[in-house]
Amino acid sequence: MHRYANPARFLKIANAILPYSLWATVLLTAVGLYMALFNSPPDYQQGETVRIMYVHVPAAWMGLFCYIGLAVASFVALVWKHPLADIAAKASAPVGAVFTVICLVTGALWGKPMWGAWWVWDARLTSMLVLLFLYLGHMALVNAFDDPGRGAKAGAVLALVGAVNVPIIKFSVDWWNTLHQPAAVFRMDGPTIDTPILIPLLVMALAFKFYYLTVLLWAMRGEIAAAKLRSARLAEVHAGAT
Numbered sequence: 405m406h407r408y409a410n411p412a413r414f415l416k417i418a419n420a421i422l423p424y425s426l427w428a429t430v431l432l433t434a435v436g437l438y439m440a441l442f443n444s445p446p447d448y449q450q451g452e453t454v455r456i457m458y459v460h461v462p463a464a465w466m467g468l469f470c471y472i473g474l475a476v477a478s479f480v481a482l483v484w485k486h487p488l489a490d491i492a493a494k495a496s497a498p499v500g501a502v503f504t505v506i507c508l509v510t511g512a513l514w515g516k517p518m519w520g521a522w523w524v525w526d527a528r529l530t531s532m533l534v535l536l537f538l539y540l541g542h543m544a545l546v547n548a549f550d551d552p553g554r555g556a557k558a559g560a561v562l563a564l565v566g567a568v569n570v571p572i573i574k575f576s577v578d579w580w581n582t583l584h585q586p587a588a589v590f591r592m593d594g595p596t597i598d599t600p601i602l603i604p605l606l607v608m609a610l611a612f613k614f615y616y617l618t619v620l621l622w623a624m625r626g627e628i629a630a631a632k633l634r635s636a637r638l639a640e641v642h643a644g645a646t
C-alpha cells in the first residue's frame with residue numbers, strides 16, 4: 405500500500421478512475437431509478453410507498469459502508485502513518501453523513517404511512533442517529549485544531565471508538581424487538597426478496613457505491629491541492645522571514 409502513498413502517483417490513478425466512476429454513477433442511477441419506478445411491482449400491503457425502499461435501503465447500507473471506510477482509514481493513519489489515510493478519512497465523513505441523513509429522512513417518510521409516526525425510538529433508528537452524530541463529531545474534531553495533524557489524530561480516535569456502533573446497527577433487529585424487519589438481502593440462506601425487487605435495489609446500491617468512490621477521489625484531490633498550497637505559502641513566509 406505504501407507505493408500508493410505518494411500523492412503524485414495517487415493523483416495519476418485517481419484521474420484515470422474518475423471519468424469511469426462518474427459515468428458509472430450516472431448510468432447506474434438512471435437504470436436503477438427506472439427499474440424501481442417502472443419495472444418493480446408495488447407491494448401488496450404498502451402499495452407504491454414501498455418504492456422509497458430503493459433509496460432508503462441503499463443509503464442505509466452506504467452510511468455503514470462509509471463509516472467502515474472511515475474507520476479503516478483512521479486505523480491505517482494511526483498505525484502506519486499512511487500520508488493519504490487521514491485525507492481519505494476526512495473525505496469519507498461528509499459523504500457518509502449525507503447518506504445517513506438520506507436514510508433517516510426517507511425512513512421517516514416511509515415510516516409515517518407504515519407505522520403512523522415520523523420517528524420512534526427504535527433500536528435501528530436510534531443507532532443510525534448515533535451514527536450521524538459520530539460523523540458530525542468526526543468532522544468537528546478534524547477542523548477544531550489549528551494543527552491539521554492533531555485534528556486528524558483526534559478524529560481518527562473518535563472514528564475507531566465509534567466503530568462499535570456498526571455491529572449494533574447491523575444486529576439491532578436480531579438483539580432487540582424492533583419495528584424493522586430482519587435482514588432480507590444479506591443472509592446465510594440467501595435473499596428472501598423477489599428478483600423484480602432485488603435487482604433494482606442492488607443496482608441502486610452499486611450506483612451509490614460508485615458515487616462514493618467518485619466524491620471520495622474528488623475530495624481527496626482537493627485536499628492534496630490545498631495541502632500543496634499551504635506548503636507553498638509556508639515556504640514563502642519562511643523565505644520572507646530570512
